[in-house]
Amino acid sequence: xxxxxxxxxxxxxxxxxxxxxxxxxxxxxxxxxxxxxxxxxxxxxxxxxxxxxxxxxxxxxxxxxxxxxxxxxxxxxxxxxxxxxxxxxxxxxxxxxxxxxxxxxxxxxxxxxxxxxxxxxxxxxxxxxxxxxxxxxxxxxxxxxxxxxxxxxxxxxxxxxxxxxxxxxxxxxxxxxxxxxxxxxxxxxxxxxxxxxxxxxxxxxxxxxxxxxxxxxxxxxxxxxxxxxxxxxxxxxxxxxxxxxxxxxxxxxxxxxxxxxxxxxxxxxxxxxxxxxxxxxxxxxxxx
Amino acid sequence: xxxxxxxxxxxxxxxxxxxxxxxxxxxxxxxxxxxxxxxxxxxxxxxxxxxxxxxxxxxxxxxxxxxxxxxxxxxxxxxxxxxxxxxxxxxxxxxxxxxxxxxxxxxxxxxxxxxxxxxxxxxxxxxxxxxxxxxxxxxxxxxxxxxxxxxxxxxxxxxxxxxxxxxxxxxxxxxxxxxxxxxxxxxxxxxxxxxxxxxxxxxxxxxxxxxxxxxxxxxxxxxxxxxxxxxxxxxxxxxxxxxxxxxxxxxxxxxxxxxxxxxxxxxxxxxxxxxxxxxxxxxxxxxxxxxxxxxxxxxxxxxxxxxxxxxxxxxxxxxxxxxxxxxxxxxxxxxxxxxxxxxxxxxxxxxxxxxxxxxxxxxxxxxxxxx
Numbered sequence: 001x002x003x004x005x006x007x008x009x010x011x012x013x014x015x016x017x018x019x020x021x022x023x024x025x026x027x028x029x030x031x032x033x034x035x036x037x038x039x040x041x042x043x044x045x046x047x048x049x050x051x052x053x054x055x056x057x058x059x060x061x062x063x064x065x066x067x068x069x070x071x072x073x074x075x076x077x078x079x080x081x082x083x084x085x086x087x088x089x090x091x092x093x094x095x096x097x098x099x100x101x102x103x104x105x106x107x108x109x110x111x112x113x114x115x116x117x118x119x120x121x122x123x124x125x126x127x128x129x130x131x132x133x134x135x136x137x138x139x140x141x142x143x144x145x146x147x148x149x150x151x152x153x154x155x156x157x158x159x160x161x162x163x164x165x166x167x168x169x170x171x172x173x174x175x176x177x178x179x180x181x182x183x184x185x186x187x188x189x190x191x192x193x194x195x196x197x198x199x200x201x202x203x204x205x206x207x208x209x210x211x212x213x214x215x216x217x218x219x220x221x222x223x224x225x226x227x228x229x230x231x232x233x234x235x236x237x238x239x240x241x242x243x244x245x246x247x248x249x250x251x252x253x254x255x256x257x258x259x260x261x262x263x264x265x266x267x268x269x270x271x272x273x274x275x276x277x278x279x280x281x282x283x284x285x286x287x288x
Numbered sequence: 289x290x291x292x293x294x295x296x297x298x299x300x301x302x303x304x305x306x307x308x309x310x311x312x313x314x315x316x317x318x319x320x321x322x323x324x325x326x327x328x329x330x331x332x333x334x335x336x337x338x339x340x341x342x343x344x345x346x347x348x349x350x351x352x353x354x355x356x357x358x359x360x361x362x363x364x365x366x367x368x369x370x371x372x373x374x375x376x377x378x379x380x381x382x383x384x385x386x387x388x389x390x391x392x393x394x395x396x397x398x399x400x401x402x403x404x405x406x407x408x409x410x411x412x413x414x415x416x417x418x419x420x421x422x423x424x425x426x427x428x429x430x431x432x433x434x435x436x437x438x439x440x441x442x443x444x445x446x447x448x449x450x451x452x453x454x455x456x457x458x459x460x461x462x463x464x465x466x467x468x469x470x471x472x473x474x475x476x477x478x479x480x481x482x483x484x485x486x487x488x489x490x491x492x493x494x495x496x497x498x499x500x501x502x503x504x505x506x507x508x509x510x511x512x513x514x515x516x517x518x519x520x521x522x523x524x525x526x527x528x529x530x531x532x533x534x535x536x537x538x539x540x541x542x543x544x545x546x547x548x549x550x551x552x553x554x555x556x557x558x559x560x561x562x563x564x565x566x567x568x569x570x571x572x573x574x575x576x577x578x579x580x581x582x583x584x585x586x587x588x589x590x591x592x593x594x595x596x597x598x599x600x601x602x603x604x605x606x607x608x609x610x611x612x613x614x615x616x617x618x619x620x621x622x623x624x625x626x627x628x629x630x631x632x633x634x635x636x637x638x639x640x641x642x643x644x645x646x647x648x649x650x651x652x653x654x655x656x657x658x659x
Contacts (some may be wrong), residue, residue, distance in 0.1 A: 019583075021574040038581070039572040042640050052638060053575070083578050168578055235579040249581065256572055256584075 020110045022258035024128040026065075026095040027218070027265045028118050034074060034088040036061045036105055039257065053084050061107040063088040067099060081165035085103045095262065097121060103260045104229060114260035121264040122155055122219040123282040127189070130275045133210060138206035139272045141189035145217070149180035154225035155217065156261075157189065162212035162269060168192065170215075171205065174228040175204070189215070211272045218263035223252040289321040290408065290423040310365075311350040318343045318408065320425045343373035343425045345407050361388045371407045376428045377567035380405040394449075398441040405434040411468040422468075430486065433464045445503075451643045464493035465520060467534075477626045492529050509545030509556075516540070519532040525587050532588045538563040541657040564592025587605035592632065593642070598623045612659030625651060 018041070024034035036058035046052040063074040074088035096100070105112040125144045143279050147153060157173035171190035179185060191204050200204040207213060220228070230249045247251060251259060270278065294316035302308040320341045351365030367382040384402030391397065407426045426432045438545040440456035445451065466488050495516030502508050525531060540561060546556035569590035570582045599621050607614040622628075627644040634640060 019572065019574065021576070023576055037575065039574040040638050041572045042570050042634055042638060044638075046638070049638065083575055203414060231576060231581075234581060235577075257574060257581075 020105065020107055020112055020256040022105050022112050022114070022256060022260060024063075024114075024258075024260045025263055026093070026101055026116070026261075027216075027263045028095050028097050028121055030095050030123055030265075031089050032065050032095070032101070032103075033089055033091055034063050034083060034103065034105065034260075035082055035086065036063070036088070036107060037084045037086075048275075057084050059086055059108050060283065061088070063106075064104045065090070066102040066104070067093055067095055068178050079165075083166070087094055088137060095244075097264055099214045099262075101260075101262060106200070108254060112123055112253055112256040112258075116260050116262040118262035119153075119219040119221060119264040121266055122153075122217045123266050124215075124217055124268060124280050125184075126277055126279045127215075127268070127270060128167075128277045129270070129272060130193075132206065137209040139209055140206060141270075143187050143189055145184045145185040145187070146183060147177045147180045148183050149177045149185075152222075153177040154220050154222060155185075155187075156225070156228045156263075158218065159189075159207075160214050160216075162214050162271075165270065167174070167216055167229040169228060169232055172232070174225065174232050176225065186257060207272055208215065209272050213270045213272065215268045216263070216265050217268070218265040222264060224259065224261035226250040226262075227252055227261065231259070233245045289319070291320075292316050292318045304603070306355040308353045309350065310353065311416075312348075314345075314347040314349065316345045318425060318636070319347070320408070320423060341373070341425055343407065345371045345588060359389060360441050362386065363388075369405060369407075371426060373425055373427050373430065378407070378426065378432055380432065380434065394446060395442070395444045398439075398443065400437070400439045400441075401462060402437050403434060404437060405432045407432050409433060409464075409466045409610075411466045412629075415462070430466060431464045433462065433466070434539075434540070435460050435462045438447060448504075450502065450504045451499045452503060454497070454501075456493060456497045459499070460493040462493070465483060465489050465491045467520070467522065487522050487524045489520055491518065491520045491533065493518045506549075507545060509543070509602050512540075512542045513541040531586075532566040534565065536588070537568050538591075549609075552605045554605075555601070556603075557598065557600040560596060561599045562595045562627065563605065564595055566591050569632070570640065571602060573638055580634075580638075592629045595628050597621075597626060597628060612657055615655070617652075617654045617656065619652045619654075623649060625649050 006049050018038040021037050021039055021071050022034060023036075024032065026032040037053075037056045038058060040052060040056055044052070046055070059076055061074075061076070065072050065074060070092070072090050072092045072217065074090045076086060076088045079085055079087045095100075100115060100117045102115045103113065123144065125146050127144075128142045131142045132140050143157075145155070154176050155172045155174070158167035159170050160168065171192045172188065173190070174186075175187055177185055179187075189207070191207050227250055234249050249257075251257060253260060267277075268280065290459045294314065296312060296314045298312040300308060300310045320343075321339060333559045334428050343474035347367050347369040349365060349367040351363060353361075363386040365384050367380075367384075369382065369478050371378045371380075372605035380403075382403045382405055383405075385400070387399040389397040389399075392424075392504050408423050409426065409430055410421055410423050424430070430557065437458070437460045439456055441454060441456040442452050446453075466486050468486055493516065495514060497512065497514045497516075499510060499512045501510040516536075517540065518536040519529040520531045520533050521527075521529045522531060541561040543559045544556070545558075546554055548554050566583040567590055573580050573582045575581070599619065600623055601617060601619040603615055603617050605613065605615045625648050627642070627647040629642040630645050632642050
């Protein structure tokens, strides 16, 4: 009897029901790439972060892309270039500007759906690079985009170290064309101040001299813009005791978490050496 | 920055030993610079403009103290206030009444009702761990916060006034309560506007306070216990009075004692045992674009662990004569070095990390001179 009473009084930790999380995109001229994983409860026990992430992979999900003319089931494989290290893709679909792509992901009775459109490509006219001072290796960068601002346009800027695969969003690199003056949009390029980035111990605002980088400038639809805008704000504050956590990420996914975005994208290789202005001939821009 | 300067004129006329009138005028001028942002080392070295706002509050008040019967005395008053901020003027009538029912020489029951207006707001980024509270003046957008307050108290003293005991039940209904939902990201980049994230709502504070006081003897002190709810209704977050306020402390037990060992030495101690403050508990995390994103449970929906702390002190009276009193005080804060958790944060290894600001003993030495 006493044993029963004590058992009844034992506090129970709430373990949140896992959510299915999707991270996926399709670029103009590229193939769809989708990653799935389950959310991680803070009360779960685990041996290591790597084992925990591995445990949350969804290797047996069914991911379907519908481009309006065909439905293609993506195939999955391990890929350690990404976190989590498992991705679904298909060479049967190539992203086209102006086209709409619907994603359906199914796993253990959970069905995620999302739709996105690839807008026309975005291009840089030029990037100004300037060392911030003699006693620092921080490089200040500013990019210029021709934009007549006669209709709303939405952009997201990503970067990756040259030779690596996964792109990351730049800090404050989610913007619209409302700030364009005389047909030119001028935007600063910052590295990242996100405290929760895996593998990055401390926030760094500026890219550094000597870095070889690849930038991907994308035009996105409004739903994708809303996602990246709220994501970039939350990812800075999430996990920090000193920043507010009221905000919610505005996701374009129904039935789970994450995003599915179409990118009208152009890629640029930038090697940070000296003060310079890179002017781009966009016909020969390296595209991903 | 918030500061004020004021003048007060207070008058009292006693008509009889049972009837007196108190009246006066109270003027306050307020200065306020709600937000001065200064940041270094990020995108820019940024200093916001120093904008000093000011406002004036003028109050007339009168109170009547009357003891018409041996079993009833009352104290009724009215404060009429006006407030001016950039030509926007608010008026308020704040009545109050205290009715005292003496049961006998050592027991009485006290009833209170009053309305109270306040012409500045205190807001804070409720989930931030830093002390980010700030004050701002009432203006055309944010009306004065006011409260209806009602309470009933029972007082008794026994025996020979060695001990006294007070029990009080209270209820307060608050209006125009504000809280900030601003984004510190904007602040870091110099685009912060302290008004942008303000939400308004209502509040209800209610509970019971119990206080046992030992008034005489070598050992003196008190034991108090409060059971209270400070609930907020912010329709932008959730309907109803479902949100505990940032400083909600459901249970609060305080024991204070001092011992006068001899004419020169006195030792004392204070023990506090209280519920933890509310916070939004992280539920789960997921990974997007290489970053860990946390999803949180209900706003202020969880409470931090129990708070407890012991402080002790010793006083030595070095001099006590016609010139004055000179003494030394040694205090030890958090004697048993308890880790009281100030906030709990999710860390990058998917664990919850309790953070304690003062987890060590804090000594202080002071010399005082009273004359």
